[in-house]
Amino acid sequence: MDGARVARSQGAALAMLLAIGMGVAARAADPAANATSSDGSEMSTTEVNKQLTNPVSSIWSITFQQNNYRLTFHQPDSVTRWSSNLLFQPVLPVSISADWNLINRPVVPLFVSQPHPNPNDPRKNARTTAFGDITFLQMVSPSPNLVGNWLLGLGPTWIFPSAGSNYTGSGKWQVGPGALVGYLGDKWILGAFPQFWWSFAGSDSRESTGSMNLQPVAAYFLPDGWSVGYSGNILANFEARHDNTWTVPVGLSVAKVVKFGKLPVRFALAGQWMPVHPEEAGQKWNIQFVMAPVIPKLIKGNLADPGHMSFGLGS
Numbered sequence: 001m002d003g004a005r006v007a008r009s010q011g012a013a014l015a016m017l018l019a020i021g022m023g024v025a026a027r028a029a030d031p032a033a034n035a036t037s038s039d040g041s042e043m044s045t046t047e048v049n050k051q052l053t054n055p056v057s058s059i060w061s062i063t064f065q066q067n068n069y070r071l072t073f074h075q076p077d078s079v080t081r082w083s084s085n086l087l088f089q090p091v092l093p094v095s096i097s098a099d100w101n102l103i104n105r106p107v108v109p110l111f112v113s114q115p116h117p118n119p120n121d122p123r124k125n126a127r128t129t130a131f132g133d134i135t136f137l138q139m140v141s142p143s144p145n146l147v148g149n150w151l152l153g154l155g156p157t158w159i160f161p162s163a164g165s166n167y168t169g170s171g172k173w174q175v176g177p178g179a180l181v182g183y184l185g186d187k188w189i190l191g192a193f194p195q196f197w198w199s200f201a202g203s204d205s206r207e208s209t210g211s212m213n214l215q216p217v218a219a220y221f222l223p224d225g226w227s228v229g230y231s232g233n234i235l236a237n238f239e240a241r242h243d244n245t246w247t248v249p250v251g252l253s254v255a256k257v258v259k260f261g262k263l264p265v266r267f268a269l270a271g272q273w274m275p276v277h278p279e280e281a282g283q284k285w286n287i288q289f290v291m292a293p294v295i296p297k298l299i300k301g302n303l304a305d306p307g308h309m310s311f312g313l314g315s
Contacts (some may be wrong), residue, residue: 016224023161045257048264052229052292055193056093056103061266063089070285071115073125076182081115081125088201095302099145102303105154107135112168113232116281130164137178137195141240151182157195161202167315172202172209182217191217194226210238225257231270231288233306237278238248244278249286266292 043051051057069083092104109132118126139153157178163169174197182191193215199208212235219229232249251272257264268290276284301309 011303027276042262043264045259045264046221046223048294049225049227049255049257049266050184050221052294053189053217053221053229053255053268055105055182055191055215055217056101056139056151057093058093058095058101058143059091060093060295060297061091061127061292062295063087063091065089066289068287071281072279072284073115073117073281075117075123075278079125081127083112083115083283084111084113086110090225092299093141094299096140096303097142097304100161101141101143103137103139103141103155104140105137107137109133109163109168112163114167116167124262128165128167130168132163133169134160135160135195136160139178139180141180149184151180151184151189151191153180154178157197166206166232170199170202170209171206172199174199174209174211180217188220189217193217194301208239212236212238219253219255225264227254227255232272232274232286234294240278244280244282246276247274247278247283248276249274249283251286253288255290264294266290268292 004046020181048059051059052061065087067087068228070080070084072078072080086109088108088110090106094102097101111129112132113127113129115125115127131283135157137157138217139155141151141153145211155178157176159170159172159174161169161171161173163171176196178193178195178197180191180193182189182193187191195213196211198210214234214236216232216234219227221227229252231251231253234249235247236245249272251270253268253270255266255268257266260267268288270286270288270290272286272288274285275285296313298313299311300311303309
């Protein structure tokens with residue numbers, strides 16, 4: 001039954017993912033404005049792929065990321081279970097001036113299906129499926145006018161205790177710094193994208209938190225919108241025992257940008273193996289599917305000149 005419930009949840013999530021993504025494509029009133037270069041010309045699929053891989057790109061997009069983790073529990077016997085989540089991750093950059101951008105990156109767990117010990121009988125396992133904690137990162141980033149091909153960003157990142165259950169969230173308000181250092185070449189991208197959080201408020205019944213999520217950014221861009229690259233996030237739980245602190249994945253992602261009319265959508269399939277992971281309920285494997293449509297930029301102009309800003313689909 002455990003596997004059947006997970007499969008049904010995954011199927012429903014992927015159906016919703018595809019429906020929402022195709023709805024975005026159908027509603028884009030000005031698709032030609034979705035992915036244009038600085039001179040107004042339409043981007044190639046390879047250039048769109050580069051921009052969607054770039055964490056501080058100036059184009060707007062929405063990403064749906066489906067993760068399927070394999071976990072091992074040792075209470076009382078060793079058993080493995082699937083943990084599944086669907087993340088909604090818009091990237092909404094707004095120009096502060098001609099030389100600076102404000103990168104807004106919320107991550108909304110639409111559902112988290114989490115196995116855990118049964119609270120009524122710890123010798124057995126149970127499963128809870130609910131909404132997760134929302135993460136929100138804002139980075140100030142210099143535009144290529146200042147730094148060329150370098151990718152730089154710095155700002156605060158928050159975790160809000162929005163989860164629908166104790167098993168799908170921390171119950172704590174958390175804050176810390178987020179940053180990006182990288183370089184975007186003609187055919188490759190390389191960078192590091194860390195975020196740190198420490199709890200400062202929340203439920204008194206929940207433990208304090210201190211954690212890190214480091215995303216290595218590495219990909220090689222091929223013709224016709226294809227790319228291959230590293231996949232996986234390095235995780236650290238600073239409140240765990242020393243031997244349970246780190247999760248370190250080794251993963252590979254294959255991505256392709258496809259145009260539906262003039263609207264580009266990036267699809268990616270990735271697999272990850274975690275040679276280093278917490279012994280109890282640590283991530284061992286992950287199969288990941290990503291769909292990222294480009295959407296029209298709904299805030300045009302820059303904050304330094306509010307009189308010339310425009311909002312919505314109009315020019």
